[in-house]
Amino acid sequence: MDASRQPAAEKALIDHVDSWIFDMDNTLYPARVNLFAQIDRRMEAYVGRLLGLDRDAARAVQKRYFHEHGTTLRGLMLSHGVDPHDFLDFVHDIDMSVLSPDPQLRRALLALPGKRFVFTNGDLPYAERVLGALGILDCFHGLHDIHAMAYHPKPDPRAYQDLVARFGIDPRRSFFAEDMAHNLMPAKAMGMMTLWVNNGSERGNHGHSPAFIDFETDELAVFLEGVGDGR
Known part of the structure; x- marks a missing residue:
């Protein structure tokens, strides 16, 4: 159920917001696509190779770091001094064919007033591949990735502070x-x-x-269409 379809509240968004910020994975495409399952397997393989663990043990370590640090990468960097570029290049070497252009989302994004940004715990090359596969890469005015966060992933407040400082965003209008x-x-x-x-x-x-x-929704494009209709 889309719990966010409240016309008056959506109209208030149009009157108030000039910066639209989006997480990417499982936000700009639905979780049912299961793209992240491929990354999960690559992370398990990386952890297993690094620490000499079998698949089950590697998965346990990977999930523990994810839960404790926000990303597996952060846990590996803190505990094992892993090079983030090496890790990200390996885990993002995945098949993007499960994604396809989303014209509904594209129209909804372009109808939003103001500027649009992607805020992802992934890295820029991966984000560009995902957004390109969805047909929405050119919809955004800026991408803020894990390197720009100095490897302090969401929900670390520093990541958010760096985002707004970098792009001159007023959080109160975001x-x-x-x-x-x-x-x-x-x-x-x-x-x-x-x-x-x-x-x-x-x-x-x-x-x-x-x-x-x-607000809460289970379909981002549908929610954004409601916002755009309020103009």
Whole structure:
């Protein structure tokens, strides 16, 4: 169910927001595409090779780092001094054919007033491949990746502070959409309006609270069409 279809509230977005910020994985494409399953397997393989572990043990370490540090990469960097470029090049070597152009999302993004940004714990080359496969790469005015975050991934508040400083964003006139509910907390604390894309992501509801979630949807394009219709 799309719990966010509230015309008056959507109209308020148009009056208020001039910066539209989007997480990428499982937000700009649905979790059912299962693209991240490929990355999961690559991360397991990397951890297994690095630490000499079998698949089950490697998966346990990988998930523990993800849960404790926000990304597997951050845990590997802190615990094992892993080179982030080596890790990201390996885990993002995946098949993008599961993605296809999304004309509905493209139209909805382009109808938004103001500027649009991608805010991802992935890296720029990977983000460009994903957005290109979706046919929306040219819809964005800027991409803020894990390198630009100095490897402090969401939900670390420093990542959000670096984003707004880099692009001159006023958080009080911003909107942030994300599938991981707990990643919305720092955004709300800065004054951003928030949308939880509740579409079945792994641990997507972890830390969920109405205190920092303004809207909820299971279909981003449908929600954005409602916003664009309010102009």
